[in-house]
Amino acid sequence: MSKEIRLATVNEHNKATDLWVVIDNKVYDVTKFRLEHPGGEESLVDEAGRDATKAFNDVGHSSEAREMLKKYYIGDLAAADIKKKSPIR
Ligand code: HEM
Numbered sequence: 001m002s003k004e005i006r007l008a009t010v011n012e013h014n015k016a017t018d019l020w021v022v023i024d025n026k027v028y029d030v031t032k033f034r035l036e037h038p039g040g041e042e043s044l045v046d047e048a049g050r051d052a053t054k055a056f057n058d059v060g061h062s063s064e065a066r067e068m069l070k071k072y073y074i075g076d077l078a079a080a081d082i083k084k085k086s087p088i089r
Contacts, residue, residue: 002075002076003074003075003076004075004076004077004078004079005027005074005075005076005077005078006078006080006081007022007051007077007078007081010022010027010049010050010077011049011050012049013029013048013049014048014049014050015045015048015049016031016034016041016045016048017031018031019031019034019044019045019048019049020048020049020074021044021047021048021049021050021051021052021056022050022051022052022053022077023051023052023053023056023069024053025076025077025082026069026073026075026076026077027073027074027075027076027077028069028072028073028074029072029074030044030072033068033071033072039059043055
């Protein structure tokens with residue numbers, strides 16, 4: 001079973017040298033990756049400690065980029081913090 005991580009915990013990892021993001025309800029530690037990111041360090045730091053799903057999708061990242069996420073996966077967002085899908089967004 002994978003580890004459940006609270007959103008409040010993700011929020012604490014909100015700087016360049018300690019950089020977690022949530023994408024599609026999965027938590028990633030991209031602290032080391034930030035320096036290799038083709039889209040630059042800044043775009044990741046802007047999303048540090050947050051849900052970066054929208055930012056990630058808006059860029060239209062390749063399937064290779066999605067594949068890379070696996071390397072940085074550290075756990076699942078806690079069920080209690082997963083937003084219910086709303087028809088209006
Ligand atoms: C956290 C996981 C992320 C990974 C693994 C990742 C990976 C990548 C990769 C591999 C590329 C090269 C193009 C491609 O293959 O699609 C890329 C480009 C890019 N990424 Fe990310 N990315 C991540 C998050 C983000 C976020 C949160 C943003 C926020 C805006 C972002 C912004 C960009 C931009 C703007 C480019 C285009 C760079 C260019 O072509 O000049 N990325 N990313």
